[in-house]
Amino acid sequence: MANAPTMASFPSLESALKHFFGYDDFRYYQRTIIEQALKGQDVLVIMPTGGGKSLCYQLPALLRLGVTIVVSPLIALMQDQVRSLKDNGIAATFLNSSLTFAEARERESALLNGDVKLLYLAPERLMSPNFWPLLERLQQTVGIASFAIDEAHCVSEWGHDFRPEYRQLFQLKQQLPQVPMIALTATATERVRQDISQQLRLKEPQVFVSGFNRQNLHYEVKPKTKQSYDHVLKLVKQQPGSGIIYCLSRKRVNEISFRLKQDGISALPYHAGLSDKERQENQEQFIRDDVRIIVATIAFGMGINKPDVRFVIHYDLPRTIESYYQESGRAGRDGDPANCTVFFSYADVATVEYLINQKPDEQEQRIARQQLRHVINYAESAICRRKIQLSYFGESFPGDCKNCDNCLNPVPMEDWTIESQKFLSCVARCQERFGMNHVIDVLRGSRKKRVLDLGHDRLSTYGIGQDHSVDEWRQLCRSLLHQELLSETTDGYSVLKLNGGSWQVLKKEIPVNIHVIKRPEPEAKAKANDVVQLSGDEALLLEQLRQLRKRLADEQSVPPYVVFADASLRQMAQQRPITTAAFSAISGVGKRKLEQYGKTFTETIEVFCRSHNLTPNTVAADAAAATTSSSSSSELTATQLTTHGLFQQGLSLSEIAIERGLRLGTIIDHMEHLMAANYEVDLGRLVSPERQVPIFEAIEKVGAHSLRAIREELGDTYDYNEIRLVRAAWEGKK
Template identity: 40%
Template sequence: MRKKKGNERNGGKSNKKTRRNAPRSVLPGQKHQNTTHFATTSRSLRSVLPFPFHSTPAASPRLLLPEAAQSNSPRRSRRGGATARASPIPRTMEAALKTYFGFSGFRSYQREIIQKVLEGRDCLVVMATGSGKSICYQIPPLVTKKTAVVVSPLLSLMQDQVMSLKQHGVKSEYLGSTQTDISVSGQAEKGAFDVLYMTPEKAVSLPSRFWSNLQAAGICLLAVDEAHCISEWGHDFRTEYKQLHMLRDLLVGVPFVALTATATQRVRGDIATSLTLRNPHIVVGSFDRPNLFYGVKSCNRSMAFINELVKDVSKNCTVHEALVAAGIKSSIYHGRMGNKAREESHRSFVRDEVLVMVATIAFGMGIDKPDVRCVIHYGCPKSLESYYQESGRCGRDGLPSVCWLYYQRSDFMKSDFYCAEAKSQTHRKAIMESFMAAQKYCLLATCHRKFLLQYFGEDRTTDCGNCENCTRTKNERDLSKESFLLLSCIKSCGGRWGLNLPIDVLRGSRVKKIVENNFDKLPLHGRGKDYPPNWWKALGGLLLAHDYLKETVHDTFRSISVSPNGYKLLSTADKGDGASLFLQLTAEMIELEGHGGSQCKEEGLNPLGPSESEKISEDELKIYQVLLNVRMQLAQDIGTAPYAICGDQTLRNFAKFRPSTIARLANIDGVNQHFISHYGSIFIQNITQLAKELNLPVDDLSAVESIPAAPKPTQNNLPRSLGGAKFCSWELWQKMKFSFQKVAIHLHYRRAVPIKEKTVISYILDAARDGCEMDWSRFCEEVTYEMIQTFLAIEGLGLSDQVFGTVPTDGIQSKTSEAPKTTSNGSEVGADVCDASPLTKRGQTDGSLICGDEPASKLQKIDGQGVNSTAATGATEDAILELVEGRNGVSLEDVVKHFNGSKRECVVEMLDNLEGNFLVYKKNGCYMIM
């Protein structure tokens, strides 16, 4: 981003009119006249426009960021950086998901997998790139407070993941050849990290002492990422992965989790056997990536092709030299570069300093950047599995993105090159089969997505309407005559050759091989001169795809012969039936015929625009642009990637929702506790100011709904009369295990009016009366008047008091028990959780009335001198909330001093509970109300 001073832009004079009308962004503590202007770059439009790469700056609102405001950044915090803050300890998977990653609900299969891991069961997970596999091994250590070890093949990928996790407040590190901190290994051995990454070579070379010490400290799982590398039938077999089974004997009782985005049934079996997985829980998700547009184009890689790409460089990515010559800011990454140069290229791309990276496959697979908008393959890939994974680095945040593949027929001659790396005959055969599948994908005239999904064993019968073949103008033609010629020529040549020789016969060639075999004497010789060789090759690809031809893999070559279906077609022609054969012409065939029509319905290489739900207004786009630049400036200040602070989709939701308070900001998916503490106030101030300048309302609850639509209860007799608020209250409490107070807060977000806990309780009881399932054993966390209501409701339903499970009948004491005195701020005096009556003042609870998964410290934990003490003030969560709200910011020491009737660790635990439930947050060492 290039800084522009005012005198540069306006001939030495300040353009006050422009400054007054343009939306501005500020950081706290600064006045507008002291700001600096920045030109907006194409980065600010990457998630909204069809394609992100633009060579000219867009005319858009300017970003005004004062330099002094950077002192608020985590890098300059006295607490020692963004990762130094102690995070609350979540008690559930959902709490960990929201606290650390900012999401209010799991994606498909995630919760199921995490639950199995927490139960100690091995898992084999096959899920598409971008579907959230990493959450499956990142949540368990945050719940159990034990280390998760993750084996990953790529150092750069590990480094990106560690950087991102640290920005989420998760303690993480990696062990590998590029780790320069010699203390990391020692800390890891003592269980100092939540997530510990390492290469497979490092994992098998570590001494047994390391693993025994780590297991003693606590290890909750060992995850093997990119697990397809274990199998010889996988597309990226690595021998060091085969040795990981040795860790089984060292990590007794530790669940192993194998994860991959691409694994056929054969590969899955190989993975389970190699890792000696014990009765693994196997999950195979959908391979479909609906936000990706797939396209394939043939090219000859001549200078004309290079010039064509550079001419449309805002929508294409070609070789680095051509981009530089065209004035496009790009970088390059390949194996011949030094480590430092590669690291600089990698860092410049993940931090959005360059928008185009020309790189080898190693870079693409080693990138953990969710907002890549376009991946272009410059050549046929070695396998369909590798292409799916490599193209899958695109659009991992769920926003529309594009995958293009350029190929030329000489790419298909690389089989010997790929087979040279084979470790065995089985491996060689697997490589050849995968390479042939990739060729078929290149030559396909039908739906690309359907072909991909069917290849991976997924049942897909309809076209997607979202790939190049589905969106371009259809061009179907009767190719029975041409097909008869090619099939007959292949048959006459004996089916012992590749495709080139029969085509040369049809074209009338008299090369030595044709003459020696007397193929120039065949009646078909010279009958196919009307079409160029590549047209016939494209037709051969079509006939292969439709099973009229078959390809046989030999040791060093492949032969083409007529299949049974092909013989049936020839027999009908011999009988004079004249059966038609309508086939969809490929883009290459159309281009060779000179008919055109191979372009997509929309101009350019990205016909995939945003869906209706993703579209934002012009004013919202202005806010989004400024927020992108705010994020960029913050990322540059602390030395991290912009996406590590928050995702593009989260910023889009900020622009649409425009939250005005920290509490409403926290309600948006993607906002975690770390983001709130370090950046929340900065974004709130920018959003509210921009909304005011653009005359937009704040807190637009209709724009963003962070809580996913609740599934209906399974009871068939659920009355239709149950209102939305009642059902939502029941669902949040029963299904998501929210407390009454947290349910009230979420209802407040949804309805924009305060909701009392008493109202929430009445809603839940109404749902119970209407037939909704209830977990009565955890219903009453407080014994108050509402508790009496509960007993009356249970009695009215004809249930016995046995529904309380572990609640002892003698836990309910007399109503006449004396209630403790209260202070002026509402906190109880002289209360003791062990002696207090369950029917005393609100906030005093008998621990026996709290179910096992909700500890007694949830509401209060007081260690005073007993009920007769009047000198000490005991702490409850409600009392702490009142204190924090009343003072609008209070330090931990002040809280401990105020509640001198409770031990320090009890107060800290309650503050962690409040912080984990997003009721308070910590900023500059002080607790503040949400």
């Protein structure tokens, strides 16, 4: 690959991004991470599922000399990554046990000839003594650009999926200290991050934590009853696209998948009791959209990278908040809205407790019970579910996410200051040595042997809380913890401790308001991130494009999303591009995909437009032609057109920024360009009509060249963003 492009081949990182992957903008910290990687700096990346971790090492690999070696824990995962890269025209391969001897030798030869940019390996193969001679030859011939350690939480004993073989990867730094390393994972507490850096021997690593908030996911908890299967069936029928249903046991997996098939839903099981071949075949059918639903055991990881999973249902209780974050995070990796539902019952709690009791180590049991309490807290709480999840990872979140059942259907608040004082006084009287259940027993005047043996029936707080149920006191305790008016130990015992906030409550310096826990389940829920509605024609065209994508994917034996993501197809259905220039403006269409699929898709769109008497969209091509003689600032890009499409669908500028992972200022800049190019934009949705008039008058008076001059004419009650938008509309009308 002597003529392979390097960073010098591109005017900017953005142009390289568009060339290889078809995207116009970086997300979150991607650009900064890539810049550090290109400088040869060791990097640790904590980025949520769907946030674009893979791009952080894939793009630098394509812009540097030599091969990048990627450590991946699962064969299915590395095969999926390599498939996607190859479909973008990127030289990638893997070496694992699925290959024959001849296939492995052929790929090793390609590596040594410099024909491969990314090599995926399992840690066992990489650290095998038999592999090191090839590693040394690679370094001497084509060079090793970097090591990328994917799923890096597997390195740490404190992570949720520790793998001993990952502990050997420190030898890479010992043998090849000059080769930079990037470690990546979706979840890691501060303790796990430190352990990853130490175990991999990272040298002064730049650490990037982009946050754990998956804004596109809707979270809800439903009570589990005898009719829960009927509720699951209803959810599956109501929600479009692919889904995963998690269960605790193989028996339940087989039962649910069998019943779904009887009810006309294409579903397959996935658990450790199946043969390797059957699991692989079931997974492949799911990835390729040949089957809609996979029903899997919680204990057995899927190891998939399917971006367009639209819902994840936990039919049984997840064991920890961290595992729930990972499992629910398999939904909506493409950034589109997705739903995550948990069915909760105390029968499941008893099952998990039984499994915990089977653990031989007492300390492991204590920690597992504390983790279970976190899950019960999540399921029973009436506060923002996102707030509970994020606080688990040490991330502050104010609540009111407007995308969980509790925030969309809030429970009334009541003043429970007096009850809080009773509860905190009881914690104090018990000398801060007990957990929630014991404190509640004392408050309610329990005659349990432990309460009597400790003499806690003689405390002044004994029996003063009989007017409230156990569930109500539990809700109060959880609320005090969430409001940081009470603390709890994290050593596995969950002992309640008073803090500064507790004493403020006891001294009557601050009130305490909590949610009333009893409420009927609403029949219908509005969702802040509901799927954008398409018109009838757009929906029909989208379905045809999906069928075309499926056919092309089957011809190449790849999953449909490797051809194009759902978001790209939806944009095609809305914009109806029939020219090369218009099609290249679609998000996700890079040089390779334009050459490979452009003609097929544009012809399909053109035929559809003719048969439905619709006007095809050549605006991107026309805009490009019309602006060749004007400045580049007036040219419209694919990312600006994407913003326009979302705005036309009713999203506010803030919602568009959240949806796309971009700054609000960037979205406003897009709107300026769109209005200046005479695109249809309802200015009244951006700036109220009564505020538009003075801005227009100020522009007429002082001119449009200086924002500062316009604002000085208007005064401090007008901000620069609304001035920018009105000015763009004014310039578009000139």
